[in-house]
Each structure stands twice: as C-alpha cells, then as structure tokens.
Amino acid sequence: MNAEAADAQNPATDGDGHFTIGPDYQTDPDLTDRGNPKGRTFMFKMALADSQIFQGTDTTLEPERKPVRTERRITVYVPAAYQDGTQAPLLIIHDGPGKIKQVAHALDNLTVSKDAKRRLPAFIAIAVENGGNDGKSSQRGLEYDTMSDRLARFIHDEVLPAVLANAEIKAAYPKFALTENPWGRGVMGCSSGGAAALTMGWFRPEWFRRIVAYSGTFVDQQDDDAPEEAQFPLGAWEYHSGMKLIESSEVKPLRIFTHVSENDNRANDPEETYHNWVMAGLRTEAALAKKGYPHRFIFSKGTGHCDKRVFEQTLADTLVWIWQGYQAE
Template structure:
C-alpha cells in the first residue's frame, strides 16, 4: 500500500494535480490490453459529419484554402517525398536525453501485459494500478537546412515520435521550391510505452502545458547549444506536428501555450478520452477539445491541418465510454473549428488506416505548405 501511495503521489505531481488517495484497499485486477477490433470503413457523407468537398481520386487540396476535403482511394507519393537531384540537403544530427536529467519527466512505465480497468462508477475513468517510476532514454534528431544562415533566428517545427526522415526530405524539397520558410525541424522521441500509465501516454495525452514546457526548457536549449543555431521566439514561426497521441499532443502544446506555438499539423489525432491520471478539470481528456474547450474558449491564434482515415481507430480498449472513435473525434474537431472561425484544413482520406503511411506520403508536402501560409518565405524573422 505504501508503494501504491507513493506512486499515486508521484504521478499526481507530474500531472499538476494534488495527490489522490489509493482507489481502494484491494485494487481491481488489471487486464491484459485487449486486441483492437478491426475498424469499420466510415463513409464521409454520414449524417452528422462535416460537409466536405470530394476531390478527384489522386488529387489533394490546394495549400491556400481552408475547409474540409475528401481524398483517395489512391494515394500516390508526392514528388517532394523523394530525394531530388540538385536539391540542397540539410544536415541531420542526433543526441540522447536521459530521464535522470529531466526535472519535468523523471519517468514512469506500465508493467508489460497489463492495461487497466474502467471505474465501475464511471466508464470514462480508467484505473491503472500497474504504473510505477521507471527510467527512459529518448532520441532527438535535429534537421538544419543547407540554406540556414548562422546567427539568424530560424522558424522551426517540433515533431513527436521522432526521428522523422520523411519530414526532413520533404523540407529539403519544399525549402528549395520556396514553398515553406527556411526552417529547422526537431523530432523528439517519446519516453516509451503507450496509452494510460505509460511515459508516452503521460507526455502526449495529458491536458496541460507540461510537455510544451519540457520542450521549451529542456529540449530547445540543448538544440541551440549543440548545433549553434538560433530558434525564433516568435510563435508565428513555431509549429508542432504529430500522429495519433503525438497529434493531440501537438495541439495540446499550442492550446496551452499559444504564446509559443501558432501552427499545428496532425494525422489521426487522438482527440479522444485517453488522459491518465484523471483530471476533473478536463475529465474526458482530449475529447474535451471539441466537447468544451474549443466551443467555450476565446478563439486562439492557431492554424491547423488535420487528417483522419476512413478505417481509423474505433474503441480499441476496455472503457466503452463512447469517446474512443478517432473518426468521430476528428469530424467533431472540424465542426468546432469551423463554427469558431479558425483557419484549418481537414482531410478525410478514403482507403486509409491510422496514421496511414501512404496518405502521409501523399499529403505531407501540401500540409506543410498550408501550415506555413502567411509566414514570410524569403527570409527568417528576427
């Protein structure tokens, strides 16, 4: 019991909430993570889904237009996703971060083969008793374009679940084509695991500013010091991106710290009820974005590009809380963003699964070009 109390106290501190007592004297038995059911293929013209423009197969939306679009079923890679002859190549470097060096994420892990049990009084709450302190290491890869002028303040994009060499290749080509600014890219690996009770879940699914603060205070200073670059402090020159929980994390970073980030790119964003530990201020995790936060908050200076696949995830856990359908979550996001007047582009991809590789190969260059609309291309902001 003392061990459980100490774990609960540690996790509550990392989540920014007061320590909570153990759930019961005899915790519920943990269950093995159930196999994910095969997702149904969703029709983008389903009643309640956003009205979207269906594009001819093999085409993608223009990078200058807001709104909702349907693409597929064919997903041919964009030419910018391959190394092109004569295009300047940026340098890619890597360093490793240790959990022992982090003040914000000392590290947790969920025991292998376990998941959690729904609270019998509230299926939207998951009880996890097998999470405990644990060390981790993470890789950080940094892309610096050939065109970067040392000493200038560069715009940049932070990506989750790094390394991301496809992003670096796309940036080589897009920068050479003058479709995006000369920018640095920073791909940060997660601290391991997935979902509730894991380090990755704690980092990416927690509805707070903590992960953005980790990047700001513990990652970016290392990038600047190790590679002798200067990163802009202008939030209009800072972007985040990711897929799945890394995608919802990208929006969480900008939502809680819009003074740092204005641009967000997500594939199959986990805008569902995945947060753990439970937080009564956002009881439904990232589902709160479209349920309460976006509709009930002043409009933030954010620009978003989002994608979801027609075979994206559907209720892949034991909670059965009606808040674990990735397609519905992203459709609701598009509805709320439109209602509140945000600049966003939403792509519904036919013949596509979760963070679909073929869709990413087809759309990432256009997504990046859309993301950086309005930012000066010729020169970095100082």
C-alpha cells in the same frame, strides 16, 4: 520580439477547408530525393532522470507493465537553405524520429521552389522521442494525452535549450539560433502525438502556434488518476464534446491542420472505440470551422490509423499550408 512582430501574420485562405482524398494514393515527388542540396542531421540523447518535468517517475505510470525509457533521442535536421546566424523557425515532431526523413525531403525540395506559393521557410526539424510505451499508465500517454501545458514546457524549457547547446550543432553552425516568434514554431504529430500537438498550442499559444495533427487522439486517453482529471475529466474528448473547449473558449492565435482516416484506429480496436475516433476527428474539425480558426482538414478514404499512404500523398502540401503567412525576422 515585440507583440506586433509576433502577431504579423497575414496568410491567405488558400487551402483552408475540408478535403476528401482516396481511396487511391500516390507519393508526392517533393517527399522524395529530387537531387537538391541536402542539409545535415544531428542526433543526441536526453536522460529522463535529468529532466525537471518528465523524469519517468510519475505515480500514474505502471513501469512493470509499460516500461519507461531511461533516455530519449533528439533528432535535428538543419536544411541546406539555413543560413548560420539566422533565427530559424522550427517544427517539433512527436514520436521522433517519426516522419523526419519525409520532412527533410520536403525542406530540400521546397525551400528552393521557384513557385512562391509552394515554398517552405528554412525551418529546423526537431524530432523528439517519446518516453516509452503507449496509452494510459505509460510515459508516452502521460506526455501526449494529458490536458496541460506540461509537454509544451518540456519542449520549450528543456529540449530547445538542449538543441541550442549541442556541441556538434554549434561546431557546424557557430551562430545557430532559433526564433522566439511563436508563429515561427510548429508542432506535428500523429495519434496521441497529434492530440499533443494541439494541446501544446492550446495551453501555450505564446510559444507554439502552427499545429499539425494526423489521426489525432481526440478521445479520452488521459490517465484516470492524473491530477488533470479534476479539470478535464474526459481528456482530449473535451476539445469537441463534454466541455466543448474549442467552441466555448475565445479563439486562440493558432493555425491548425487535422486529419482522420475512414477506418482510423480500427486495426487497434475493432470494437466501439474506433467509431469514436472518427467521430472525434470530425467533431474537432466542425468545432474549429464553426469557431473560425484558420483550418485545413483531410478525410482519407480506405485508410487506417496514421496510414503511411496519407503522409506520402499529403505531407508536403500540409507543410506548405501550415507555414503559409510566415514572416521571418
């Protein structure tokens, strides 16, 4: 694909900006089964030992305290609207299977929407399980909280080729293909998975450009003994504070959704950290707005960390917004 095709994005600004929702919530009908044709779900596993990027043996890990998985599940949803042979757009979902069921409902309902402003492209949802546990010294923390292109390389170099090579998928769709257009590649996550979504786009915008981060961990959860500490000593906190990477860097070709809950992470840490979590989300939003990124931000009242009520009300709208302007090859 040439550069002009890869950069051919002309989305309107509908839905950009700062929105406050709650404290009352309801489920969007488009995230439920509305009787439309269903796609197909596939699942396979990848052994960590077979990876060249995340083998589960990094010196930052403490496997006796925070066990590492020996294999990770990859769940793939191919919507009914996908036409075999088409180079499909894709959405990576961290902490798989995660919200893949809701994403599948959105695809079932909104790929066939009669409203052109509320229609989704037939993207492939690829939910990738993390390597295990959480926080510093864990495999999940290594994958999601590290400020580098390592996770992006893992998804690009190992997960996507494994999806394309999967025998079950190939049997169902002999000409199955994924787009190489970075505007056709989104990443979605919550908590550290949300920070990881931004990090994948930040370090590798030539691969991934549509970013969805709910309750993003834009605080310092990077391993204290990680090599990346030398360049980014405060981890994801550097995006908005410290180094102020968003404000101090040239605008990258990214389209970004972020969210923070009023009581984000309070249940996990009732002390000072949760205030920093909310502060980090608000500062990230302010930095993105100041820099002029295509950006949609939601502040949800009366909710906690990765609160399911927020997803149930907003995820369909978020997906419609994040895919706005996509042009298929």
